Amino acid sequence: MSAFPEVHAAGTATAERPVVLLHGGNVANWMWEPQLSAFGDRTVLTPDLPGFGERVREGWPGLDAVADDVVARVTGHGVDGQFDLVGLSLGALTALRVLARNPDRVSSAFLTSAPLMSAGAGMRLYCGLQSAFSRARWYWRAQAAVFGLPEDARARYVEHGLSVRRETASAMAAEVCAGGVPAEVGRYTGPLLATAGEKDSAAVRRSLAEIARAAPQARTRLVPGMHHIWNVEDPDLFNGVLRAWLGGAVDPRLLG
Template sequence: MSLYVRQSGSTTAPTIVFLHGSGVSGWMWNEQIKVLQNDYQCLAIDLPGSGESYQTEWISLADTADQIAAIIRQSTANGKAHVVGLSLGGYTGLCLLEKYPTVVESLIVSGVSTRPFANLRRWQITLGIMQRLMKWDVFINMQAKMLHIPAEAADLYKRDNKRMSNESFNRMFNEVLRFGLPNFKDEQTIPLLAVAGDSENAMIKEGLKDFINHKQNTTAALVPNAHHGWNGEHPQLFTAMVEAWINGKPLPADLVLVKAI
């Protein structure tokens, strides 16, 4: 089955592709799309195993990048798109940039680690427990509160978590736990913005310097008073950041730029 795509805006306008995090789907970008669809074609893609694409099993980041590249080529006027990815969507965006640099005009990633997680076995045990708990309403509601899921999206969040298969969950997170930055070559000149909320995991925040040191034409920034899913926490700031970045304008002053070592 093909991936589900929510299309908004003019098909002849510049395109922004939105890639969501785990446990959610394209609806997480509603606040951004509501504004940006006036000037851009917005494509919110439900990744394999998620949302309306739940019947398409998650295989790998590389397989998902293959499918997204095909969507961009088929759905845009010039065969290219600005790509915005948060969490799982950020990892997917980086894989897309590595495999298919010709379809990426610019890339924004948020909440992404740059190195494999330490204590891998401990993380696998934790995720195994979470996998079982994520089918229970009480735990889902706790997670929604912790991740600052808007109240109006609570039912969608619950639906998306219950729909995801155990196989997709395991493949998805085992790959993320082992993720390391790709060896960028042809992608060096494509603009990349890496951001993280200042209340995120320390490993994610520390990894911002890795982006700058690893790839040319890269900017990194911390977002004050923000958690992992900060596009819902601070929707206006996130939207302003996206619009500034893809137009080559200064980023919002609220963002704290990170310098290379």
């Protein structure tokens, strides 16, 4: 699988803040490819998280360390001021830790598909299946179907799922299954939009209330008709929602 760059510079000089996109688990920064053409007027950073993509040989250091790593990589790419932060699934969990640990670096945050509920029987079964079948191609194909990924995105998803080290997947899943929102998220008082797909799991949809409790300024919405990785499932909808949010508005297509 070819490397996907972390920095996508705007074609012309712009005073707009950079946008940092944090990918989900068992994928990598290439999941944001459908967004790049729509945001060519902004500098976009898509860092690989430890253990994924070009960093697949690295171990999973824990969410706090991953959040610090994100800020360090963004700074290392020449961004020493504020940025707009976007995270999906594992990326949303990481973004919450960035908000808790470096609230002054984030101008606005858009979190979607965050699994924050402590693991019930269904989630424990999911984690167990992933651990048992992470080397099975059929398992990743089934996951791609459940997530509603289009056919042209499924092969890449399967190949990357097979590339993730079992130790990385297990450590990451254990931390995700623990659930919860870091208490320090309240240190961030800036704009925050939290969404979940209308067809995502009940646990992910319930997580919106957890975010609202931790960050009272958060606006929470459901995305009509969407599953978990909806930036790939419907790029036009995702790009429109993100564009509206970066402009200070909530897309009226979202469900209140």
